[in-house]
Amino acid sequence: MRPAFLTFAEVKNAFIFMDRYSEITDKQKREIVLLRGKGCAYKKCLFCDYHHDCLDDENENFKLNKSVLDKITGKFGEVEIINSGSVFELDAKTLDYIKKVCRDKGVHTIHFEAHYLYDNRIPALREDFKGFTLKMKLGLETFDFELREGVYKKGIPVREPEIISKNFDEANFLFGLEGQSLESMRRDIELGLGYFERICINIMCGNSTPVKPDKSVIAEFMQELYPKYKDDLRVDILVNNTDFGVGE
Template sequence: MGIRYSKVQGRFQREVVLLKSFPCVYGKCSFCNYIEDNSVDEIKINEVNLEVLKKVTGEFKVLEVINSGSVFEIPKKSLEEIKKIVYEKNIEVLYFEIFYSYLGRIDEIINFFNNERNKKSIEIRFRTGIESFNNEFRRKVYNKNIILDEKKIKMLSKKIYSVCLLIGTLGQSKEMIKKDIEIALENFEAVTINVFVENGTSVKRDEELIKWFVKDMKHLFNHPRVEILIDNKDLGVFEQ
C-alpha cells in the first residue's frame, strides 16, 4: 500500500497528492511503471481521489496534483473536487502534469479553474516530462516519440512552467546531461531532475554517472529553480 498525500518542506514547499486516473494517453515510455496505477474503473478512481483530497489543508497555498499521466485523464468528478478544495482552502498555485500531445488544450484547464465569478484567479502551472532534449536518446532509449527543435522548445516554454529531466541511465553521457540542464534552464521557469531508480523496466541505472552527478553537479542542489529527486519517493507519495 502506498502513500497518496504528503507535504514538501523547504524551497519548493507545497502539498502533493497522487491521484488515480484513466490510462495515460501515450503509455509507451520505456522507463515508466507508474501507469500501473491507472484504471478504467471511474467509480474506484473517484472513490480513491476524493478520500485523498480530504487531506489537503492549504497550508502552503500551493498544491501539486500527480496522476501518473496527464490532468486530462483525471475524471471530471475528481477535477470538480480539486476545484472546490482550491477555493475553500485559498490555494493560489496549482500544479498539474501534462503530456505533450495535450498542449493545445491547456486553456481548458486554466478556464475550468478560473471561471468562478468574483473569485480570485488561480495560477495553473503545468509540468511535462521531456526527460532529455536529445531527440535520438529520448526516442530510442526512453521510447518517448517527440521531436523537438529550437522553435518547438520556445513554443513549449510559453505553455509549460516546468520540465522534468530523467538522468542516470545507461547510454547517457555527462555532456548530454549538462546540455539538457542548460537548455531547460534557458527556456523554463523551473526544472525537476529525476535520478533514475531501477523499477523493473528495460531502462537501466548507471551508478557511475549518478556518482559523478552528485559530486560534480552538486551546485545544482541549491539552485533556486532546480528541484532534484534522488529517489522516486522523495516527494513522499508513491503507489507500488
C-alpha cells in the same frame, strides 16, 4: 523506493499501499497528492512502469481521489497534483473536486503534469481553472532528441526548446540513463533553466522495466552537478523516486 525487479502483479499490488499525500517543505513549499486516473494515454516510455496505477472505474477513482484531496490543508497556498499520467486523464468529478477543495482551502497555485500530446489542450485547461494559477509540468526527460525519441520513446516529436516549452512552465528530467554524459546533463539543466520556471531532476531508480540505472552516469551527476544545483531554488532533485513523499 521501488525494488529493481518486480513482476506486473507485484507492481499493481504495490500501488494499493503507497502514500498519496505529502508535504514538500524544501525550496518551493507545497502539498503534493498522487491521484488515480483512467490511465496514461501514451504508455510507451520505455523506462516507465508507474502508468500501471490506473483504473477504468471513474466512481472508484473519484472515491479514492476525494479521500486524498480531503487531506489538503492549504497551508502553503500551493498544491502539486500528479496522477501517474496526465491531468487530462482524471475524471470530471475529480477535476471539479480539485477546484472546490482548492477554493475552500485558499490554494492559489496548482501544479499539474501532462504529456506533450495534450499540448493543444492546455490553454483550455487554464481557462477551466480560471481564478487559479496553473503551473503545467512536462515530462521532458532530456533535450537530447536522439536519446529521448530514438531510445526512450518519449513521444515528443519536436526538437526546438522554445516550441516544446510554449505551453509548459516546468519540466521533469530523467538522469542516470545509459547514453547520457556529464555534458548532456549539464546542457539539459542549463537549457531547462533557460526555458522553464522550474525543473525537477529525477535520478533513474531500478524498476520493473528493462531500463536500468547507469551507475557511472549517476556518479558523475552526484559529483559534478549535484553540489552546484542542490540549493538552487528553481531545481528539485529526486535522488530516490519517493523523495517527494508520495509513491512507493
